[in-house]
Amino acid sequence: MGASELALPARPRGGASLANQARVYAEFIRVGFVNTLAYRLRYYTGIVTYFIYVSIYYFIWKAIYEHSAKIEGFDFKQLLTYVAVGWIIRSFYYNNIDQQIAIQVMEGKLAMDLIKPVNTQFMYVAQALGESVFRLALLTLPTAVILALVFPLRLPAGALNFAGFMLSVFMSFFIVAGINFCVGTFAIRLKSILGLLRAKYFLLELFSGLLIPISFFPEVFQKALAFMPFQYISYVPVLIYLGKLQGLGIVKALGIQLFWVFAMLALGDALWRWSSRRITIQGG
Amino acid sequence: MKRHLRLFVLYFAQYAKVRLAYKADFIIAFFSSMAATVLGFGFVLVLFTKIPKLQDWSFYEILFLYGFSLIPLGFFNVVSWNLYEFGDLYIIEGRFDRILLRPVDTLFQVLFEKFRLESLQEVATGIAVVTISARKLNISWHAADYLWFVVMVASGALIYLAVFLILTAVSFWFEDRVGIVPPVFNMLTFGRYPLTIYNVFIQFMLSWIIPFGFASFYPTTHFLGRENFTIYFHLVPVVAATFAMLAVVVWNRGVANYSSTGS
Amino acid sequence: MRDDPQCVDCMTALVEVQDLTKEFRTFKRREGVKGAIQNLFVRERIIVKAVDHVTFSIEPGEMVGYIGANGAGKSTTIKMLTGILVPTGGRVVANGFVPCRDRRHYTKRIGVVFGQRTQLWWDIAVVESFKLLKELYEIPDADYQKRLGLFSEILNLKDYMNTPVRKLSLGERMRCDLAASLLHNPPLLFLDEPTIGLDVVAKDRIREFLKEINRLERTTVLLTTHDLSDIEELSRRIMIIDRGKILFDGDLAEMKKRLAQYNQVKFFLKDRAQAASLAQITTDGISCERVDDVTYLMRFDRDKHSSAEVIRNLVNRLEVRDIFIEEEPIEDIVKRIYLSGEVG
Known part of the structure; x- marks a missing residue:
């Protein structure tokens, strides 16, 4: 299915000028985009999946708020919006670079990545970005519309907050991509990283604040999490959306987020160099 | 039947041998999946630092329910591996031809060609959580309860298997790689919380359409002494058997369709 | 029945x-x-x-x-x-x-x-x-x-x-x-x-x-x-x-036997100069294909010519070092069957 669309972009001719490099990455984004189109049902069902997630937490929180009006500064409508917006943006920033690398390793095709005249991490991230742009149109927006129609959600706290939120979500993508790439590099050494992938999945769900706001965590956890990139994936963007971060607070949050984008990508690059030095290619 | 049992043991032993050949790797896989399962409790743990009860369910009652739901799920997950990859590997890549060329039932071959051994950690975690919760709740177990427990776990696993078999069989008609399995898979999460927190529509769906309620919630009500669900509790094995039969019918129709279209 | x-x-x-x-x-x-x-x-x-x-x-x-x-x-x-x-x-x-x-x-x-x-x-x-x-x-x-x-x-x-x-x-x-x-x-x-x-x-x-x-x-x-x-x-x-x-x-x-239409003769000329006379042998139903300077492949219709006759003709007119007679390769027969679409 779609074999012709999977064809790799042509090698850049005549040196690796910046324009050429850009064209190559643009091509990877396009390939990611077209590939994703080929999965028909996934987008119809993806919307349903996200709807189910939000519904589950809607009912749980509804049961909880029957007894109290406000918990940790969140009223029910705010918390519901927190949950819904969290899942909506997840449909954008989500990617499975780690899984893709694991599959390449299992099929013994990793060497193919190494001989391509591009930075491996950038190639994976660019392709994932292509997919994300696609999901934005076919998954994120429809999901947002449906959720907003069914559940009583709040609008963004203001134009400035909304702009900050969008920028923040864009950076979330790169933090997640960076983390996934790091996890993917472990695939090179392990025969089966399914367990590891699942552990990462649940770790991100919990510590990004997707399931429950970070401020609900015990004090010790909150302090520890402040030194980690996870809450900048979901908690921080949604706080900006809700207006729980304002003015300088937004700027500061975005700054730290930017730091984590570069930190995670740099870590991924370092891990890749380290791992690819001792690549063992399984089978033929 | 005896022959199939023998074959099952052989298949399982073969696969276990392969996995255990890389011991370190298997241990990492086992413990990282266990970490994933434990992290899954994170939401409930954090939540109950802020609230005393979810409806009239205490912390340990919720833990009991969550823990119980993992046990049949773990058993199901051991054999479910091939189901997730079925459309890709068996239909699109054509491995199903090989299945058809062998003198053993197709379903048997597909389920037992590969095992996800590390999923047994879910069973272990589930039993540990149920045991701890039961102790904290001072539940007294009679001999019959142990028997019921086994019946409930078996029925639960059968319900999961039946539901996902039906969904997998859809690949026989539609070749799209990612179908309706993921959304339904996510509905498993519904079963970790009391059915009573949902609205009537979802309660109905989780009971009679995608009967995950019969795999986790209704069984636990009995052990937690919630008498108003006794009828549902006794229905659990019946629902499991019904859905299992339905699944076999759908599967066989799918095989027939494959043979006429040869996707 | x-x-x-x-x-x-x-x-x-x-x-x-x-x-x-x-x-x-x-x-x-x-x-x-x-x-x-x-x-x-x-x-x-x-x-x-x-x-x-x-x-x-x-x-x-x-x-x-x-x-x-x-x-x-x-x-x-x-x-x-x-x-x-x-x-x-x-x-x-x-x-x-x-x-x-x-x-x-x-x-x-x-x-x-x-x-x-x-x-x-x-x-x-x-x-x-x-x-x-x-x-x-x-x-x-x-x-x-x-x-x-x-x-x-x-x-x-x-x-x-x-x-x-x-x-x-x-x-x-x-x-x-x-x-x-x-x-x-x-x-x-x-x-x-x-x-x-x-x-x-x-x-x-x-x-x-x-x-x-x-x-x-x-x-x-x-x-x-x-x-x-x-x-x-x-x-x-x-x-x-x-x-x-x-x-x-x-x-x-x-x-x-039934569908092969030609036989082929591969021959090596004594020297390059001989090639000048090649035209003399490629008459009615006989074609000649160059492999290299001294090697040639001659095909002829089985119905019209016998191998003996073709070879006699060849050695009489050219100075030839070696000759190999071959049947039509099966690939060619099959190719022709595909092209014609049907066989009686």
């Missing part, structure tokens, strides 16, 4: 195929970004006739070569003969079974190898795969040992019996697949492209093995291939299919 169901018992042929037809419904796929978006919403149905009223029969102990281009209908035929696919029309009786109806019993009496896909378990050692097959096919211990011994000797499997299948080379894997397909001693063996992607040595080994098995067990073999040398080595009978229709079915030697 053939419509009489009683006839199943009185037929002597091992495989009897009558008007076999298979139609597929597929969707048209559009290319590119725009096409992908269109595919998302509407898909266009088309019906393809992969196999179209095919009729033939195979006697016990025969080795039959079934050839055709990609998509000609070879694999679809094999799939119907092995019970994987249910025919749209016509019927198949093999080994006394209707394959798709009695599939599970039937599979115990046939062996199948698909060249492009292994029938073995990818992750486990070859010998373990064999043990699983022994259980699946309920092969008695004594038979299993005997046949395993025989195969590992002829096919030389000993060295990698304990290697996982995924680590084998294509040739090694194919040998294991062949052994696996014959462990339960089926009287009928289907091979779909058994030599695809193999090197010359590996091909040869497989061919020798098939001949040996055919000789020892009288195993009936139907193989598809697009390597015609497989057929020349193995089978006396050839069936050619194209666009779902059988174009030729008969003896290979007979086909050559």
Whole structure:
């Protein structure tokens, strides 16, 4: 299915000028985009999946708020919006670079990545970005519309907050991509990283604040999490959306987020160099 | 039947041998999946630092329910591996031809060609959580309860298997790689919380359409002494058997369709 | 007479195929970004006739070569003969079974190898795969040992019996697949492209093995291939299919005799200067093709000229060092059959 669309972009001719490099990455984004189109049902069902997630937490929180009006500064409508917006943006920033690398390793095709005249991490991230742009149109927006129609959600706290939120979500993508790439590099050494992938999945769900706001965590956890990139994936963007971060607070949050984008990508690059030095290619 | 049992043991032993050949790797896989399962409790743990009860369910009652739901799920997950990859590997890549060329039932071959051994950690975690919760709740177990427990776990696993078999069989008609399995898979999460927190529509769906309620919630009500669900509790094995039969019918129709279209 | 169901018992042929037809419904796929978006919403149905009223029969102990281009209908035929696919029309009786109806019993009496896909378990050692097959096919211990011994000797499997299948080379894997397909001693063996992607040595080994098995067990073999040398080595009978229709079915030697149109003579000139006189020999129905400065290939119509006459003519006019007479290559005959679309 779609074999012709999977064809790799042509090698850049005549040196690796910046324009050429850009064209190559643009091509990877396009390939990611077209590939994703080929999965028909996934987008119809993806919307349903996200709807189910939000519904589950809607009912749980509804049961909880029957007894109290406000918990940790969140009223029910705010918390519901927190949950819904969290899942909506997840449909954008989500990617499975780690899984893709694991599959390449299992099929013994990793060497193919190494001989391509591009930075491996950038190639994976660019392709994932292509997919994300696609999901934005076919998954994120429809999901947002449906959720907003069914559940009583709040609008963004203001134009400035909304702009900050969008920028923040864009950076979330790169933090997640960076983390996934790091996890993917472990695939090179392990025969089966399914367990590891699942552990990462649940770790991100919990510590990004997707399931429950970070401020609900015990004090010790909150302090520890402040030194980690996870809450900048979901908690921080949604706080900006809700207006729980304002003015300088937004700027500061975005700054730290930017730091984590570069930190995670740099870590991924370092891990890749380290791992690819001792690549063992399984089978033929 | 005896022959199939023998074959099952052989298949399982073969696969276990392969996995255990890389011991370190298997241990990492086992413990990282266990970490994933434990992290899954994170939401409930954090939540109950802020609230005393979810409806009239205490912390340990919720833990009991969550823990119980993992046990049949773990058993199901051991054999479910091939189901997730079925459309890709068996239909699109054509491995199903090989299945058809062998003198053993197709379903048997597909389920037992590969095992996800590390999923047994879910069973272990589930039993540990149920045991701890039961102790904290001072539940007294009679001999019959142990028997019921086994019946409930078996029925639960059968319900999961039946539901996902039906969904997998859809690949026989539609070749799209990612179908309706993921959304339904996510509905498993519904079963970790009391059915009573949902609205009537979802309660109905989780009971009679995608009967995950019969795999986790209704069984636990009995052990937690919630008498108003006794009828549902006794229905659990019946629902499991019904859905299992339905699944076999759908599967066989799918095989027939494959043979006429040869996707 | 053939419509009489009683006839199943009185037929002597091992495989009897009558008007076999298979139609597929597929969707048209559009290319590119725009096409992908269109595919998302509407898909266009088309019906393809992969196999179209095919009729033939195979006697016990025969080795039959079934050839055709990609998509000609070879694999679809094999799939119907092995019970994987249910025919749209016509019927198949093999080994006394209707394959798709009695599939599970039937599979115990046939062996199948698909060249492009292994029938073995990818992750486990070859010998373990064999043990699983022994259980699946309920092969008695004594038979299993005997046949395993025989195969590992002829096919030389000993060295990698304990290697996982995924680590084998294509040739090694194919040998294991062949052994696996014959462990339960089926009287009928289907091979779909058994030599695809193999090197010359590996091909040869497989061919020798098939001949040996055919000789020892009288195993009936139907193989598809697009390597015609497989057929020349193995089978006396050839069936050619194209666009779902059988174009030729008969003896290979007979086909050559009847359908070969020309013979060819390859000759080496004594020196380059001789080439100037070449024009003298390329008359009516004789063509000459240059291979290199001193090597030429001359083709002539078998009906119009005899080899003796052509060669006499050649040596009289040119100074020639060496001459080889060859029949028309089978590839050329087959190509012509495809082009003409039908053979009387």
